[in-house]
Amino acid sequence: MSKIIDGKALSLKQRDIIAGQVSEFINKYGRSPGLAVILVGDDPASRVYVKNKRIACEKAGIKSFDYHMDTDISQTEVVSLIDTLNAEDDVDGILVQLPLPDHLNTQEILLRIDPSKDADGFHPYNLGRLLMGSPTIVSATPYGIMLMLKEYNVSIDGKDAIIVGRSNIVGKPMAILLMMAHATVTICHTHTKDLGAKVKSADIVIAATGRPHIIKGEWIKDGAVVIDVGITRTETGSLVGDVEFDEAIKHASLITPVPGGVGPMTITMLLENTLKVANGRKQ
Ligand code: GUN
Numbered sequence: 001m002s003k004i005i006d007g008k009a010l011s012l013k014q015r016d017i018i019a020g021q022v023s024e025f026i027n028k029y030g031r032s033p034g035l036a037v038i039l040v041g042d043d044p045a046s047r048v049y050v051k052n053k054r055i056a057c058e059k060a061g062i063k064s065f066d067y068h069m070d071t072d073i074s075q076t077e078v079v080s081l082i083d084t085l086n087a088e089d090d091v092d093g094i095l096v097q098l099p100l101p102d103h104l105n106t107q108e109i110l111l112r113i114d115p116s117k118d119a120d121g122f123h124p125y126n127l128g129r130l131l132m133g134s135p136t137i138v139s140a141t142p143y144g145i146m147l148m149l150k151e152y153n154v155s156i157d158g159k160d161a162i163i164v165g166r167s168n169i170v171g172k173p174m175a176i177l178l179m180m181a182h183a184t185v186t187i188c189h190t191h192t193k194d195l196g197a198k199v200k201s202a203d204i205v206i207a208a209t210g211r212p213h214i215i216k217g218e219w220i221k222d223g224a225v226v227i228d229v230g231i232t233r234t235e236t237g238s239l240v241g242d243v244e245f246d247e248a249i250k251h252a253s254l255i256t257p258v259p260g261g262v263g264p265m266t267i268t269m270l271l272e273n274t275l276k277v278a279n280g281r282k283q
Contacts (some may be wrong), residue, residue, distance in 0.1 A: 002155060003252060003253060003254055003255055004249075004252050004254075004255060004256075004257055004260065005148055005152055005227075005255065005256045005257075005261060006260070007144075007148065007256055007257075007260055007261040007262055007263065007264050007265045008260045008264045009052070010147070010148060010151055010264075010265065011264035011265045011267070011268040012264075013105050013266075014147070014268045014272070015056065015060055015271060016033070016171050016277075017061070018146045018268070018271050018272055018275060019059070019060045020182070021275055022060050022061040022062060022275060023061060024038065025086065025251075025275065025278060025279065026061065026115065027075050030088070032061055032062060033055040033061075033062050033063065033092050033093070033274055033275055033277075034062065034063040034064075034065060034090045034091050034092050034250075034274075034277035034278070035053075035057055035062055035064055035065070035091075035092065035093040035094075035095060035119055035207030035270075035274045036065040036066075036067065036077070036085045036088075036091045036093070036094045036095070037050055037053060037054065037064060037065070037066050037067065037095050037097065038067045038069065038081065038094070038095065038096045038097065039066070039067070039068050039097045040069045040070075040071065040072060040073055040078065040096075040100055040101060041069075041070070041071035041095070041100075041101050041193060043080060043099075044052075045233070046097045046099075046113075049097060050066070050097055052267055053095075053267055054066060056172060056267045056268070056270075056271060057271065057274070060271050061152070062271060062274055062275070063090070065085075065090075065091060069081075070105075070154050071079070071101050072101075073104075075103075075104055075105055075108070075109075078096075078104060078109055079108070079109065079112050082094065082096075082109065082112045082113055083112070085117070085228065086112075086113070086114040091115055091117065092117060092119075092274060092277050092279045092281055093118075093273065093274040093278070094113050094114070094117045094118065095119050095120050095270070096109055096110065096113070096120075096121060097167065098122075100269050102275055106181050106225075110122050110123055110124075111123065113252045115136075115221040116277060116281065117277055117281075118137055119137065119270060119273045119274050119277055120137075120139055120140065120169075120270070120273070121136070121137035121138050121139040121140070121143075121166065121173070122139060122169065124183075126138075127168070127172075127173065130173055130176050130177075131176055133180060137168055137276060137277065138173060138177070138273075139170070139173050139200035140265075140266045140267070140268075140269035140270040140273060141169065141170045141174075141208075141229060141262060141265075141266045141269075141270075142170055142173045142174040142177050143177075143269045143273075144262060144265030144266050144268060144269040144283075145174065145177075145206065145229075145262060145265070146177050146181070147166050147265065147269070147282050148227070148256070148265060149204075149227075152225075152254055154204070154225050154254065155181040156178060156181040156182065156183045156204065157181065157183070158182060158183070158184070159183050159184070159203040159204055160184050160186070160201060160203050160204070161178045161183040161184065161185050161186070161202060161203065161204040161206065162185075162186045162187075162188060162194075162198055162199055162201075162202035162204070162205050162206070163175055163178075163186070163187045163188065163206045163208065164188045164189070164195065164199070164205070164206070164208065164214070164215065164242070165187075165188075165189065165207070165208035165210075165229070166187050166189045166205075166208055167208065167261055170206075170229055171187060171189075171206075171208055172187075172210040174206055174208070175187050178204070183204065186198060186202070196216065196219045199215060199219040199220065199221075200219050200221055201221065202221060202224060202225070203221070203223075203224055203225065203249070204224065204225045205220065205224055205225070205226045205227065205243075206227045206229065207226070207227070207228050207229060207230055207241065207243050208229035208242070209228065209230055209241035209242050210230050210232060210242070211230065211232075211242060212230065212234065212240045212241070212242065213240060213241075213242070213243070214230075214242050215228075215242050215243040215244065215248070216244055216247070217243070217244035217245070217246065217247020217248035217249075217250065217251065218247060220243075220247075220248045220251040220252050221251065222251050223251075223252075223253045224251065225252065225253060225254045225255070226243055226248055226252045226254070226255040226256065227255075227256050227261070227262065228241035228242055228243045228245070228255070228256050228257075228261060229241075229242070229262050230242030230243070230258065231258050231259060231263060239258055239259050240258060241256075241257075241258030241261075243255070243258075245257065245258070260275065263275075
């Protein structure tokens with residue numbers, strides 16, 4: 001059996017299931033679920049993500065409302081758009097593409113989204129529910145990773161999992177989900193001492209730093225499962241992950257490629273989250 005986790009194939013399979021559920025929603029309520037996506041500025045990577053999200057929404061039967069705002073837009077204008085979308089009946093989910101330009105207050109903007117429309121699961125209410133062990137909307141990347149692990153029959157109970165990266169979007173929610181599945185979880189970050197030894201002791205490695213090849217292949221324990229969230233474009237134009245794939249695959253029992261691993265799953269789980277919030281509103 002291949003050691004490579006095929007995130008693309010798995011995400012397409014899951015998107016078919018979601019498209020079927022979207023059809024049921026449309027038959028029942030006479031309208032499509034709707035997702036509003038706010039993009040501020042011209043960051044090339046964010047533009048690609050947003051475009052891919054829009055295409056995936058359309059294919060699944062979800063209506064996509066795109067708001068592309070100038071880089072120098074004011075905080076008041078973004079907040080006011082969110083207020084409008086919170087009150088809009090056709091908008092079930094709202095997503096603000098991150099990172100935002102430095103002059104904007106990300107925390108305040110995320111807080112402004114109605115938690116029942118928070119398709120990303122970034123609102124403190126939804127993060128808090130996850131922390132308490134009764135999740136509502138879970139952020140798409142960690143949610144997709146949990147589905148990958150399940151589909152590839154990775155046993156988590158009692159395993160040592162290491163997460164490299166402590167972001168609100170990936171590292172922190174990932175830690176909670178793995179803990180809920182009874183793993184022993186270690187979170188590592190820029191101040192961690194002897195990262196190599198810590199990675200070497202892990203049965204499950206989640207790399208989410210955005211620093212290309214920071215995880216050396218030789219650090220991977222024989223038989224470990226490696227999930228690479230990082231995706232960075234090099235000067236030569238190729239996409240690389242946080243993990244030295246060519247060496248890591250010699251040791252891992254399963255590993256995600258970059259691209260074609262975690263990325264497509266994230267978009268799929270966003271579709272699932274949008275349908276979930278739409279079903280929660282039921283109108
Ligand atoms: N930027 C990087 N990943 C994400 C994501 O999952 N959602 C949003 N909104 N922004 C991101």
